[in-house]
Amino acid sequence: MTDSLAVAVNRDGLHTLAVPTEFEASGPFAVRVHNHGEAAHVHLNLDDRLSEIARIGATNHYVEAGESRSITVETREPSRWPSDTIRGKLKVVVGHGQETHYVDVTVDRTAANGTVRVDPELGKPNRDSEPELPPLAKLVPVVALGSVALVLAVGAVFTGGGIDVVIGGLSIVAAACCAAAAYYLLG
Template identity: 70%
Template structure:
């Protein structure tokens, strides 16, 4: 569905109209008058069937040379429309009756009824507690194991030689990596 019905005025000569033969709407729409020639009066009229669901504020519109004008077609609340689509004719007249054309317009109430209504309370976030443990508890095992590794590494470096010193150095590096991991987990 589109929200505007384009009408070309004076495009093919003085007092000529080009009006789409069919148009479908689910609510308010605009009739866009595009004047390609001399200034003209354009009359818009909804037939009786369309008038049950829609209305045009003014029927007579003066359109200057080269001017485009949007005429709003307002509708009643779609929930008050009949269950079946409303079909009728939009009459477009130029040159005080010299040229008349009709567009078959269909208002489909289902379009308006298919809109989802969102409750206002759904727009505010719920204050639910975090499902997981606090960040400190998630990092605690890493901190404990890192501390044990540091203690073992320091003890190995001071009490041994050779292989013990190498293992102590590797344990110190591992403890440092655990500290870096704990830092990134707590951020």
């Protein structure tokens, strides 16, 4: 699968659709439906021209609130196409006919000649993911715990004898383990 068509449902109110007016693919493609509001039924239909080379497994799709779904539009083997380029319409319906949009679809088997198509959605920031901490921020707890262990170890070695020396030695080992963990986190 090389291409995908983004469909936004209920983004601007109940039973609304946001669909591009044109779409190009070089073969099989996906219709990515994202429901921004109430649960809805989305119907997809290919016109007669597109049906010559493509098919959708199911035309009716129930999409829960906040859910995203990818619906595959399969194409026949390109050697069985009537021509290199097929143009037709994809009908997208929501709310049992309350809102209908048509997308002019061009499927061009010659377009798969090594060019890379970039989905325009990639240029938009992802609001769902949380920013990842920089590597040095991940290191702060390790350094803090290692420093505490080292201070306790040095204090135990210089202030007492017997069991304090053993606890101090174990604390030095703990500090060394923290240092090793920090090395692997940054490495």
